[in-house]
Amino acid sequence: xxxxxxxxxxxxxxxxxLLCVLLAMWYAASSQxxxxxxxxxxxxxxxxxxxxPHTIRNLSGLKVTAESAKPAFAGDEIxxxxxxxxxxxxxxxxxxxxVPGSRGDEERVDTIAPGKGARVMLRFPAQVRGEHxxxxxRLATVYPLGFMRARKKLGARQRYLVYPKPGGDPxxxxxxxxxxxxxxxxxxxxxxxxxGVRAYVPGESQRHIDWKAVARGQALMTKxxxxxxxxxxxxxxxxxxxxxxxxxxSQLTLWVIEAERARRPYGLRLPGAAIAPSLGDTxxxxxxxxxxxxx
Amino acid sequence: MxxxxxxxxxxxxxxxxxxxxxxxxxxxxxFGTLSPWVPALFLVTLALKFWMEPKGxxxxxxxxxxxxxxxxxxxxxxxxxxxxxxEPGVSLIVVLMSLxxxxxxxxxxxxxxxxxxxxxxxCGFFLAQDLSIALCLLIAxxxxxxxxxQFHRGPSRNTWWPPLRTAGxxxxxxxxxxxxxFLFFPRVSTGFRLLMTPSSSAxxxxxxxxxPGGIASLASSTEVAFRAEFPDGKIPRADVLYWRxxxxxxxxxxxxxxxxxxxxxxxxxxxxxxxxxxxxxITIEPHGEHWMFxxxxxxxxxxxxxxxxxxxxxxxxxxxxxRRYEVRSFAQHPDKNLRQRERDALLEVPPSIxxxxxxxxxxxxxxxxxxxxxxxxALQFFRAQGFxxxxxPGEYRKNDLDEFLFERRVGFCEHYAASFATLMRxxxxxxxxxxxxxxxxxxxxxxxxxxxxxxxxAWCEVWLPEAGWTRVDPTSVVAPDRxxxxxxxxxxxxxxxxxxxxxxxxxxxxxxxxxxxxxLAWQTLNYTWDTRVLSFDAETQEAFVANVDLTKVPPLQLSxxxxxxxGALYALFVGGRHFxxxxxxxxxxxLYEKFCRKAARRGAVREAWEGPAHFANRAMTLxxxxxxxxxxLIDAYLxxxxxxxxxAGVFEDLTREVGAFPRGKQ
Numbered sequence: 001x002x003x004x005x006x007x008x009x010x011x012x013x014x015x016x017x018l019l020c021v022l023l024a025m026w027y028a029a030s031s032q033x034x035x036x037x038x039x040x041x042x043x044x045x046x047x048x049x050x051x052x053p054h055t056i057r058n059l060s061g062l063k064v065t066a067e068s069a070k071p072a073f074a075g076d077e078i079x080x081x082x083x084x085x086x087x088x089x090x091x092x093x094x095x096x097x098x099v100p101g102s103r104g105d106e107e108r109v110d111t112i113a114p115g116k117g118a119r120v121m122l123r124f125p126a127q128v129r130g131e132h133x134x135x136x137x138r139l140a141t142v143y144p145l146g147f148m149r150a151r152k153k154l155g156a157r158q159r160y161l162v163y164p165k166p167g168g169d170p171x172x173x174x175x176x177x178x179x180x181x182x183x184x185x186x187x188x189x190x191x192x193x194x195x196g197v198r199a200y201v202p203g204e205s206q207r208h209i210d211w212k213a214v215a216r217g218q219a220l221m222t223k224x225x226x227x228x229x230x231x232x233x234x235x236x237x238x239x240x241x242x243x244x245x246x247x248x249x250s251q252l253t254l255w256v257i258e259a260e261r262a263r264r265p266y267g268l269r270l271p272g273a274a275i276a277p278s279l280g281d282t283x284x285x286x287x288x289x290x291x292x293x294x295x
Numbered sequence: 296m297x298x299x300x301x302x303x304x305x306x307x308x309x310x311x312x313x314x315x316x317x318x319x320x321x322x323x324x325x326f327g328t329l330s331p332w333v334p335a336l337f338l339v340t341l342a343l344k345f346w347m348e349p350k351g352x353x354x355x356x357x358x359x360x361x362x363x364x365x366x367x368x369x370x371x372x373x374x375x376x377x378x379x380x381x382e383p384g385v386s387l388i389v390v391l392m393s394l395x396x397x398x399x400x401x402x403x404x405x406x407x408x409x410x411x412x413x414x415x416x417x418c419g420f421f422l423a424q425d426l427s428i429a430l431c432l433l434i435a436x437x438x439x440x441x442x443x444x445q446f447h448r449g450p451s452r453n454t455w456w457p458p459l460r461t462a463g464x465x466x467x468x469x470x471x472x473x474x475x476x477f478l479f480f481p482r483v484s485t486g487f488r489l490l491m492t493p494s495s496s497a498x499x500x501x502x503x504x505x506x507p508g509g510i511a512s513l514a515s516s517t518e519v520a521f522r523a524e525f526p527d528g529k530i531p532r533a534d535v536l537y538w539r540x541x542x543x544x545x546x547x548x549x550x551x552x553x554x555x556x557x558x559x560x561x562x563x564x565x566x567x568x569x570x571x572x573x574x575x576x577i578t579i580e581p582h583g584e585h586w587m588f589x590x591x592x593x594x595x596x597x598x599x600x601x602x603x604x605x606x607x608x609x610x611x612x613x614x615x616x617x618r619r620y621e622v623r624s625f626a627q628h629p630d631k632n633l634r635q636r637e638r639d640a641l642l643e644v645p646p647s648i649x650x651x652x653x654x655x656x657x658x659x660x661x662x663x664x665x666x667x668x669x670x671x672x673a674l675q676f677f678r679a680q681g682f683x684x685x686x687x688p689g690e691y692r693k694n695d696l697d698e699f700l701f702e703r704r705v706g707f708c709e710h711y712a713a714s715f716a717t718l719m720r721x722x723x724x725x726x727x728x729x730x731x732x733x734x735x736x737x738x739x740x741x742x743x744x745x746x747x748x749x750x751x752x753a754w755c756e757v758w759l760p761e762a763g764w765t766r767v768d769p770t771s772v773v774a775p776d777r778x779x780x781x782x783x784x785x786x787x788x789x790x791x792x793x794x795x796x797x798x799x800x801x802x803x804x805x806x807x808x809x810x811x812x813x814x815l816a817w818q819t820l821n822y823t824w825d826t827r828v829l830s831f832d833a834e835t836q837e838a839f840v841a842n843v844d845l846t847k848v849p850p851l852q853l854s855x856x857x858x859x860x861x862g863a864l865y866a867l868f869v870g871g872r873h874f875x876x877x878x879x880x881x882x883x884x885x886l887y888e889k890f891c892r893k894a895a896r897r898g899a900v901r902e903a904w905e906g907p908a909h910f911a912n913r914a915m916t917l918x919x920x921x922x923x924x925x926x927x928l929i930d931a932y933l934x935x936x937x938x939x940x941x942x943a944g945v946f947e948d949l950t951r952e953v954g955a956f957p958r959g960k961q
Binding site for chain 1: 403406407410413414416417420421424429432433436440443444446447448449450461465466468469470472473476477480482483616828829830831832833865868
């Protein structure tokens with residue numbers, strides 16, 4: 001509840017340049033025994049010294065909350081919405097947030113008025129499938145002068161899910177042992193006739209995105225082509241002929257995406273879990289979640 | 296699909312404006328010291344930057360940068376003749392800064408520009424150090440802080456005041472640290488010195504040579520020569536304020552010169568004579584020569600100077616920064632002996648002097664051989680023969696003694712001093728010329744006498760038996776008011792003929808009491824700046840630290856310990872900010888959090904989403920024994936937090952209830 005984390009202070013990147021300037025001033029002043037130059041040197045160094053408590057104070061009274069992040073495929077980016085609220089009596093300036101340990105960029109907020117908050121979207125790469133947790137967020141600031149950088153970690157728990165990276169053969173398998181009722185043999189996930197658009201599903205091939213619509217400022221849509229009517233697909237972990245279980249999961253993930261896109265009902269069979277064939281957003285994410293959490 | 300946004304790294308406009316404002320304030324010291332095209336180029340690029348920035352133009356091509364840099368280097372080389380020395384060096388920094396400005400466009404380069412601007416401030420202090428320049432540069436320094444603050448605050452509109460205020464707070468807080476560092480930071484002199492002596496900037500003041508027209512050219516300069524305080528409170532009368540600068544005992548006719556590197560007088564000559572003394576504390580403005588000033592006659596030289604033959608002060612090092620010293624002057628000349636060799640030297644007259652002048656001198660000797668009478672006859676000659684005193688007497692050449700004495704008879708103090716000394720020598724009276732200052736303006740606020748370059752004066756000294764060296768000012772015979780009133784007032788007395796009507800009008804305005812007071816106050820500030828700040832160098836600091844020190848610790852050690860002590864205080868200050876008192880609202884919240892912690896330890900954990908009322912209900916069922924207390928507590932909390940008007944005593948209730956809430960397990 002109460003943050004007891006320490007604020008760490010270190011010179012910022014521009015400090016090296018400043019040090020050069022200070023040294024030059026010192027050298028020039030001392031070699032000329034020039035009192036005015038000394039005065040400038042002392043003014044600059046004192047202001048830098050005095051700015052340090054301001055830098056530290058600029059992080060006090062800030063709280064962060066990580067909101068829930070949408071799942072992403074491994075290799076994509078996680079978007080984590082973060083709310084920074086300022087509970088201090090003075091405004092806070094130039095505060096940046098990042099997820100410690102992730103390789104994502106930090107996001108900067110210019111000003112947070114007292115009693116107000118600011119929202120930023122942190123992006124960082126989703127690396128390994130599974131459920132992960134953001135344990136803490138790092139706040140950092142170089143305000144007011146930019147030569148010293150204070151940072152501290154604040155606890156902000158939030159879980160997020162990383163689906164396996166889709167990979168392997170995009171061709172959907174032929175009707176498996178459990179899909180004998182399929183009328184035809186293997187079929188492509190798409191036909192030749194344009195049949196309309198639907199919302200883009202993350203992870204899908206970008207080839208069919210309706211880019212013209214994007215250019216018009218609309219949301220991402222996938223163009224659909226009429227495909228032949230299809231039978232039920234049964235995607236079975238055990239029947240795959242890949243040695244590495246991670247590769248099998250990647251393959252299954254890709255098939256789930258392709259099947260969803262082709263509007264072909266599909267079921268998923270994993271050791272210890274089975275999901276009955278179906279279609280739709282909920283089913284899609286349920287399957288992917290099962291794949292992500294597979295042990 | 297994550298990289299669809301564009302990151303704008305351009306420098307926002309507001310910080311750039313602040314930076315430009317700061318840069319404008321670094322320009323004044325450049326005018327008058329650097330070649331005029333350098334600051335002009337700087338200002339032009341500054342304007343150009345603001346024209347280019349919104350259009351997205353900037354210096355991109357490496358080839359252009361190379362060409363421009365080379366052109367700038369060549370231009371500097373051609374204007375100064377070399378790249379060494381302070382002016383070419385500063386010009387180089389200024390020109391490179393101009394080019395950098397045209398090139399810079401990213402956020403990181405902003406820091407670079409600010410730091411270069413700080414270096415420009417430093418350069419400014421090497422070019423000039425008067426108070427007005429210093430104020431400009433300190434304003435530039437502060438504006439650079441504002442620019443940095445604004446830069447980190449991001450592009451917020453119409454908010455010029457908050458960054459200014461924050462910068463002000465920073466500077467105010469820094470002031471004590473600056474003072475401590477200034478007084479105690481060890482001024483270690485670095486071993487090898489950069490030769491950064493200003494080369495071309497002709498330091499104001501007279502030189503070791505007096506030729507016709509030399510001093511008259513200074514008469515219009517209002518620059519400060521030096522300031523003198525009289526610590527004993529005795530301010531000499533205006534007609535004896537003869538500030539001795541340099542004694543010229545070689546040459547004759549219209550041109551006189553001083554010795555290049557005089558030897559010190561023998562210690563016997565330094566024995567202080569009896570009689571009244573005047574103590575003076577003098578702060579000289581840099582003039583690039585070796586003279587140090589004192590009223591007639593100094594006997595003991597201040598540290599770092601010697602007493603040259605002729606009893607004038609000669610500094611070992613040329614004076615290139617303000618210097619402060621104390622000297623005592625005696626009403627009588629200390630040395631009553633003149634050896635034969637010296638006497639011969641002081642009677643030397645070059646053969647180029649015309650027979651007509653020689654005849655004139657001989658006629659006085661023939662009338663009466665007593666040196667005193669000769670002096671009086673000579674003065675009588677100047678008084679009676681229609682000599683006029685003029686600031687612009689027309690040109691005289693080196694050998695124009697005859698023309699001055701017998702034809703034009705118009706001259707400035709230097710003409711009178713030179714011709715008088717020559718005539719004395721021709722008449723067999725040892726004589727020499729003294730150049731220095733006469734008079735000065737007394738400042739009532741600061742209690743000091745301000746002497747300007749326009750107060751430069753030349754007079755004579757003659758050797759009289761028994762009396763020794765005696766001051767004779769031939770100018771006083773021709774223009775008595777010049778000596779009694781001071782130069783400015785003298786010019787004024789001469790009526791409107793010398794000036795145009797508008798000039799007189801402006802002068803009349805400037806004489807209004809309010810302006811006079813303002814002027815005097817400004818001079819006092821200037822004086823304080825020179826004496827307290829500029830002349831506080833390594834030696835003064837050593838003396839100061841030794842003075843402060845009561846325990847006889849070596850100065851360096853004292854400096855270090857004072858700075859360490861200040862560091863400890865500073866750390867306390869930083870730590871104290873963490874534990875500063877909190878507002879009432881914070882305390883209410885703190886009490887609530889304390890209650891939550893106590894309840895959690897007994898099993899009622901508040902969820903993150905839970906509001907106080909909901910949590911209270913749940914806690915009452917979880918902790919039935921405390922339900923009444925929880926009810927009262929939450930009631931008080933809600934009132935404090937959400938009511939528009941809080942009845943008195945509620946805060947105390949909350950404090951009591953939270954304190955009474957049992958801690959630990961049930």
